Amino acid sequence: MVDTGPPPLPDDGLAVGGAQYPPGPPERWPTWVPSLPVPPGSAGGPLPSPGGGGSGERRTAAMAAAAAAVVLLLVVGAVAWITAGGDDEQVADASPSTSPATTAPAVPSAPIPTPPSIPGLDPSDPGAPLDDARPLEEVLPGLISFVEETRGHRFRTEPVVEPLDEDAFLARFRAATEGSEAEVRDAGVALRALGILEPDSDPVAIQDDLGEQGVLGFYDPETEELVVRGAEVTPYVEIIIVHELTHALDDQYFDLRRADVLAEQPDESGFGFLSLTEGTARWVQVAYEEQLGPDELLSAQIEALTSQLGGATDPQSATLPIPFGVAIQLPYGNGAELVDALVDGGGTAAVDAAFRAPPVTSEQVLDPDRFAAGEAPVEVAAPAADGAVVDEGAIGAVDLRVLEVVTDPTLVASLVDQSAPVSPSVAVDPLAGFGGGRYVAWEEGGQACIRFTVVGDTIGGASAIADIVEGWSAEVGGVDLVPTDGGAGGLIATRCV
Numbered sequence: 001m002v003d004t005g006p007p008p009l010p011d012d013g014l015a016v017g018g019a020q021y022p023p024g025p026p027e028r029w030p031t032w033v034p035s036l037p038v039p040p041g042s043a044g045g046p047l048p049s050p051g052g053g054g055s056g057e058r059r060t061a062a063m064a065a066a067a068a069a070v071v072l073l074l075v076v077g078a079v080a081w082i083t084a085g086g087d088d089e090q091v092a093d094a095s096p097s098t099s100p101a102t103t104a105p106a107v108p109s110a111p112i113p114t115p116p117s118i119p120g121l122d123p124s125d126p127g128a129p130l131d132d133a134r135p136l137e138e139v140l141p142g143l144i145s146f147v148e149e150t151r152g153h154r155f156r157t158e159p160v161v162e163p164l165d166e167d168a169f170l171a172r173f174r175a176a177t178e179g180s181e182a183e184v185r186d187a188g189v190a191l192r193a194l195g196i197l198e199p200d201s202d203p204v205a206i207q208d209d210l211g212e213q214g215v216l217g218f219y220d221p222e223t224e225e226l227v228v229r230g231a232e233v234t235p236y237v238e239i240i241i242v243h244e245l246t247h248a249l250d251d252q253y254f255d256l257r258r259a260d261v262l263a264e265q266p267d268e269s270g271f272g273f274l275s276l277t278e279g280t281a282r283w284v285q286v287a288y289e290e291q292l293g294p295d296e297l298l299s300a301q302i303e304a305l306t307s308q309l310g311g312a313t314d315p316q317s318a319t320l321p322i323p324f325g326v327a328i329q330l331p332y333g334n335g336a337e338l339v340d341a342l343v344d345g346g347g348t349a350a351v352d353a354a355f356r357a358p359p360v361t362s363e364q365v366l367d368p369d370r371f372a373a374g375e376a377p378v379e380v381a382a383p384a385a386d387g388a389v390v391d392e393g394a395i396g397a398v399d400l401r402v403l404e405v406v407t408d409p410t411l412v413a414s415l416v417d418q419s420a421p422v423s424p425s426v427a428v429d430p431l432a433g434f435g436g437g438r439y440v441a442w443e444e445g446g447q448a449c450i451r452f453t454v455v456g457d458t459i460g461g462a463s464a465i466a467d468i469v470e471g472w473s474a475e476v477g478g479v480d481l482v483p484t485d486g487g488a489g490g491l492i493a494t495r496c497v
Contacts, residue, residue, distance in 0.1 A: 132299040133232035136163055143238060143288075147245045150284050152348035159248045161241055165231040172227055173215055177207070186390045190441035192497060193450035195406040195476045196323045199497045210320070216240045235296040236303035239422060242288045246281040254355035262358075267377065268396045271331065272359030279335020280351055282425070283343070286336070289421040300422045322409040326426055327402045333417065333427035334365050334398070341368035362398035367430035378435035378487040383451045387442035395437035395452045400465065401428035403472040433461015435487035447496040455490030462489040469493055
């Protein structure tokens with residue numbers, strides 16, 4: 001098959017095999033391969049950046065998507081405890097962590113789950129999947145062919161894949177994420193003020209902890225190789241490689257360096273592009289899972305389970321707030337739903353068209369009909385801050401859906417789709433009538449503060465927004481609400497914690 005795509009990319013930036021990646025953040029596109037419903041994070045499990053653009057900060061959609069520039073989106077373990085919350089009783093019984101820095105109710109944390117019963121599965125035998133391991137040189141050609149045939153393009157240059165054992169992978173990961181501490185800390189201000197993270201959370205510590213537990217693969221800017229966690233190429237590691245190969249292939253045709261530019265825009269384009277990118281990789285990944293034979297599938301499920309059980313005993317991951325875990329998974333779950341809709345309507349050519357003109361709002365990601373219609377957001381002026389701004393950008397429909405989880409963490413049970421053979425997903429419903437929104441974040445006297453404005457584009461949308469924001473306000477406490485003009489009406493909310 002002869003592929004007549006865009007001309008080859010220039011030689012600047014990060015080269016992975018033959019693929020070009022941004023010379024600056026995001027420095028790599030991490031993988032996300034959640035395990036069974038036993039047991040985020042970013043992709044994986046990343047620290048989401050609250051916002052869609054402006055003033056030179058890294059921006060995606062406000063709590064929902066893991067800053068493209070913060071380089072997280074890494075944690076696979078997040079969906080693990082989210083799916084454990086698929087049982088309402090488990091979530092309701094979760095012990096809230098203490099937060100002495102606030103008088104507002106603490107955000108309930110995820111429980112350490114009980115392993116599910118799977119016929120033939122012995123979680124005490126983590127070595128079993130290695131019986132199905134094969135040399136990389138034996139499996140890689142088949143994985144490349146699968147990605148090419150499923151995605152509808154050929155690699156211009158064969159990518160390089162380097163599987164590493166645990167110690168070597170963690171050393172490479174730590175080196176790759178050095179230098180992002182200030183951005184991560186700033187991004188955490190809005191998350192703490194909203195109740196996505198607890199008030200006394202250390203975002204940098206969360207990044208380090210979740211990244212080391214849940215990152216399964218990434219592009220290394222030093223070696224220009226696709227690095228995978230796992231020296232043995234088992235069926236589970238094959239799934240990870242397929243996800244990453246999809247990023248490499250898409251980059252060769254659609255230049256993922258655009259993420260840098262879109263992350264700087266004063267809208268939700270960063271979230272839109274991230275969701276399209278991760279959704280496409282997840283769509284190919286799930287297709288690969290679905291064609292596994294029974295033995296390979298069981299092997300992948302066992303390895304997913306045992307790897308997550310290892311991380312579930314860590315105190316940090318065990319107390320990760322549920323809303324944060326939901327937020328960092330949405331570019332994958334909702335992104336895959338968007339790609340499913342595109343493929344249903346026009347095949348992979350429709351996905352290609354979306355890469356050329358990606359979604360610009362989270363509403364377009366959550367509702368593919370809005371994307372097809374090209375529905376633009378209502379223009380909303382940025383609210384004034386009461387201190388030096390550390391973070392600002394767009395707040396979208398996806399962010400209000402996350403606020404609903406802050407209000408009621410048991411909603412997570414309805415957000416998990418366990419239909420994929422190995423990797424369940426987390427997605428939220430569209431928010432009809434959402435218009436637009438903006439936020440600013442600052443710190444004052446040791447407190448994290450946020451002020452955001454949200455409006456509807458219909459009367460019904462304005463009413464739905466009011467219900468969500470007022471419910472969140474009543475739950476977390478300490479929120480000042482005032483009505484605002486614009487669109488069909490909306491609210492300005494301010495909270496310091």
